[in-house]
Amino acid sequence: MSLTPLTAISPVDGRYNKATAELQPFFSEYALIRYRVFVEIEYFIALCRLPLPGFIPPDKNTIERIREIYADFSEKDALIIKEIEAVTNHDVKAVEYYLKKAFEQAGLEKYKEFIHFALTSQDINNTAQPLMLKDALQLVIIPFFESLIETIQYLSIQWKNISMPAYTHGQPASPTTMGKEIRVFAERLQIQLTQLKSIPVPAKFGGATGNFNAHCAAYPGIDWIAFADDFVNKTLQLNRSRVTTQIEHYDNLAAIFDAVKRLNTILIDMSRDIWSYISMNYFSLAVKKGEVGSSAMPHKVNPIDFENAEGNLGLANALLEHLSAKLPVSRLQRDLTDSTVLRNTGVPLAHTLIALKSLSKGLAKLSLNETVVSRDLDANWAVVAEAIQTVLRSIAYPEPYEKLKELTRTGHKITQKQMHAFIDSLDVNKKMKTYLKKITPSNYTGLASQMVR
Template sequence: MIHPTDYRYLVKDLEQYLSDEAFLQYKLEIEAAYIETLAEIGVCPKDVAEEIVKKANIKIVTPELVRKKEAKLKHDIRAMVSVLADNVSDKAKPFVHLGLTSYDVVNTAQALMLKDVTKKIILPSMIELEKKLIELAENHKDTIQIGRTHGQHAEPITFGFYLSGYVDRLGEAIEKIRKSSEELRGKVSGAVGTKAALKIIYESPEKIEKIMMDKLGLKPARISTQIVPPEYLADYLSQIIIAFSIIADLANDMRQLQRTEIAEVSEMFSQEQVGSSTMPQKRNPVSWENIVSQWKAVMPHIVSVYMDILSEHQRDLTNSASSRYYIPEIINAFVYSIKRTKKNMDNLVVNKERMLMNLKMTGMIAAEPLYIILAMSGHPNAHKYVKGLVSKSIEKNVSLLEMAKKDEKIQKLMENMPEEKIKKIRNIETYIGTAIKTTEKITKLWRTKLGL
């Protein structure tokens, strides 16, 4: 084994979709759907179609036989077709692959495979993660946490509000992946897209394509060359990478929150698990780091995806090797990371006490509400004045609230301010705006949309 996916990161459920054997079966399924279509319109005898359909599976057209044939022919689809033809009667042989070009089979099989893996593996895995994030956001909608910008303490939020941001982003990603998978296209248009070979076979080649695509549950490309326009695949994989980036962003945040000096969350650490070969005390955020690493490994593949939009004239072969790498690698790493994130969230430990302690760490978080209240009370340059108080607080190592209590100008301006607003300064953990309300709104929205 050469590739780490094979022995370390493989999602076993994906083998039935992404393996060479699985893709061969998908290609044979296309051949079967095509011959059934020819029989339906009267071009091919029904008994011939039944014979070809019966033999169009990998138990008969085995990967081993196809590889041996390809070694001689130097052409993968012609090798598959030859093995299939070798296993049918002389009466049936002329109808095998009749009027098709290789990428009628390859592009259509690829679209069907990606649509299947999206519906049966990717979307259910994403929805399971989304459900868990919703539960955590709801459970922690009022768990106070310090918000951070540029790595610095900013203003209070709640942990549930923070997670609801990811609930919304992941929910949008689910819908976009579903939509882009449904837009993947197949084709039966021949070597340059004109359907010339099909026109010899039957007077209405468009009817052949429509009947066949309906059988497969795919949309036909409105126009094609030897290949389906590559933008459909590029859009689909772009949405996968965007969704993966959201998960990597979450993983990176969780990793940062697990730092020794922050320690607001922690991941499961088994009794026998080792964090370092030399430092017994280490409990590293390895699961979160692995997810970020998975993303780093496959995210650059999107450049190859975009480069493969270029295909000279009616088609060249410059995408042949690249797509064999990036399709399975992107999808496997993505699904692996979804499942690992879900497991991490199932076992996430949230330290509420540490969150509250971090909130009060600097003693300066009241600066914004203080500035707003002063401005509303008529102070001509409240922002500058509070900024000066912050500097003095830091210099004297006292909290901003203590400095404000001793400041006569501030106390005078605040005399007529409603107690409800003054409370935002005295009890900074109440300064969370619409965090709880927004969390409830977002979680309810995605529970409804996804039927959770």
């Protein structure tokens, strides 16, 4: 069977192929090969800029021709590298041999031994893969999070004056507004997104065991540490880990994965809350002509976008957890377990992207049922007990909490009539009674509306 969205094992490349297409330039096998080619060529050019003693570098025009190798790199070129790999059984060495052949064909044979000069495979992998992750985050994942935050902020403004019962422990509590409760998620997401952006994307570059052994053996007079810092930090715009084994220690990569996981966890929380509000009929979902909610129950309009998001976010977090827990651990100077794990970096981000798109779609379908929300508020007059006992405390009224507890903690609904009768029974002046009667479940929302700007 040929590989198509119908035959792919993973739903990321199958059912959800269109939803994850934006990530293919960063996490496909083709992408990994292309990024490796990019690093190898830029490293060669960096060597030319030193320059090495006795080494006459190519002129500027030739340098630009060399850069065209990765600028014009195609899937056909990647297939050639895969054919070489079938012989070498080594993916990075296959890239080196491909580039040497390309140099020969361009009349640059005298330079070819400076391709992958004094490097180990992880000098390429531990720069190419962080670059892939950085670009995917900056160009795809973070913009989708930012767009979702904007949507949530917009909805919070639309609903900022819609009073609703709050629910703590599943029971009616002091009222709030729908806008403020939705805005909670926007603020949480923004804080964690800022943290994600602040984490340096790390890279390793220092030879077979991180000591520049081969570099120093060939050219002992060069400051290779300064060279590597400049190449990684300025040319590649990554953050070089200076003291390493053969591999990057991955601590900051783990921090990145944990940061994405926290963002996803917030979205799981939001998905479940909105799902609950839909089940309470606080929200209705727009009906799309031709869609089916159930194969047996024709009336069903299900919150599938929020359920889809929750499921994909859970999958993403399980994988992100493994990445952040496994990658910083390696036997002695290096074992190969990081290699196969790193190849899956795109999978949790793909599930995250699917979820972000599902949530955007679901939020666009929401319609607030103000009548239902208002009805629930009016059916829960016990929630103003907090306000009344607090006001009474402010005037030193004896045991107001206990008196309100006796009235409201009975297991029965408290009506407006009962609450006003209680207020009438209080030994306070008429002005205070009038003030207390003005407190309703709808207006007892504190500063909730002001928190949404």
